Amino acid sequence: MMGKNIVIKIGGSLLFTRNIEINYKKIAEFCNIIKEKINFDTFVIVCGGGVLARKYIDYVRAIGGNEALCDAFGIEISRINSKLIIASLGNFAYPQVPKSIEELSIAQLFKKIIVMGGLQPGQSTTSVTIEVAEYINAKDLIILTDVDGIYDKDPRKFEDAKLFKKLTYKELQELFLNLSGDNQAAAGEYRMFDAVSLQILKRSKIKAFITSGKIYPNLKKFGTEKEILLVLSFRTK
Ligand code: UTP
Numbered sequence: 001m002m003g004k005n006i007v008i009k010i011g012g013s014l015l016f017t018r019n020i021e022i023n024y025k026k027i028a029e030f031c032n033i034i035k036e037k038i039n040f041d042t043f044v045i046v047c048g049g050g051v052l053a054r055k056y057i058d059y060v061r062a063i064g065g066n067e068a069l070c071d072a073f074g075i076e077i078s079r080i081n082s083k084l085i086i087a088s089l090g091n092f093a094y095p096q097v098p099k100s101i102e103e104l105s106i107a108q109l110f111k112k113i114i115v116m117g118g119l120q121p122g123q124s125t126t127s128v129t130i131e132v133a134e135y136i137n138a139k140d141l142i143i144l145t146d147v148d149g150i151y152d153k154d155p156r157k158f159e160d161a162k163l164f165k166k167l168t169y170k171e172l173q174e175l176f177l178n179l180s181g182d183n184q185a186a187a188g189e190y191r192m193f194d195a196v197s198l199q200i201l202k203r204s205k206i207k208a209f210i211t212s213g214k215i216y217p218n219l220k221k222f223g224t225e226k227e228i229l230l231v232l233s234f235r236t237k
Pocket residue numbers: 010011012013047048049050051053070071072073074075078117118119120121122123124125126128186187188189190233234235
């Protein structure tokens with residue numbers, strides 16, 4: 001019988017504190033929960049770049065590097081972050097960071113937890129997560145973030161922000177493309193759904209649930225569902 005297919009994205013803000021210190025406590029807490037989930041067919045963790053990636057990107061941009069070069073730095077940092085999780089998971093993890101879907105398919109053969117970061121310029125690790133979900137046939141997409149779902153404007157800045165209970169793909173696309181403006185495709189600035197994420201969501205017909213990921217019990221609960229994709233992003237901005 002096939003086991004569960006699980007994809008979890010951990011945002012960079014889970015890995016680092018605001019002062020760019022490695023967050024020992026959160027990483028240990030996260031890895032301990034993950035180690036309990038032994039019943040899986042394919043289990044992929046996708047790491048974001050976080051504040052460390054943005055520091056590098058800011059520097060490269062300041063010295064005149066183009067956006068593709070900035071993205072390349074973001075990708076490298078997300079892979080270094082992945083190695084941090086691999087080291088923390090020890091023997092539970094596949095020891096290499098897959099750099100492509102091909103390398104992921106090879107890693108899958110070893111039945112260990114796979115940890116990966118970015119793939120190519122022009123997108124965020126949310127897109128990587130959705131690409132992986134499509135590839136391993138995850139049925140649902142659960143996005144755990146630091147707010148309760150998708151609002152018409154940033155709920156941390158506007159008290160009257162309205163929470164959407166349900167959005168069709170088309171409404172989501174309009175909302176994000178209109179709201180995110182020109183900065184949407186700058187390195188380090190990709191939002192929860194960048195253009196690539198939206199396109200893959202559309203073609204794969206994956207259903208997305210968005211809920212607050214501030215508390216770990218959510219992770220425990222969702223991790224017991226059948227085939228699940230979990231995106232955990234602790235944005236501090
Ligand atoms: P993320 O956008 O995923 O990290 O990758 P983040 O902004 O820290 O997101 P959270 O807070 O962890 O959720 C960092 C940067 O790496 C580049 C982009 O520039 C991105 O902003 N990147 C990442 C790519 O170019 N391609 C990828 O496939 C992934």
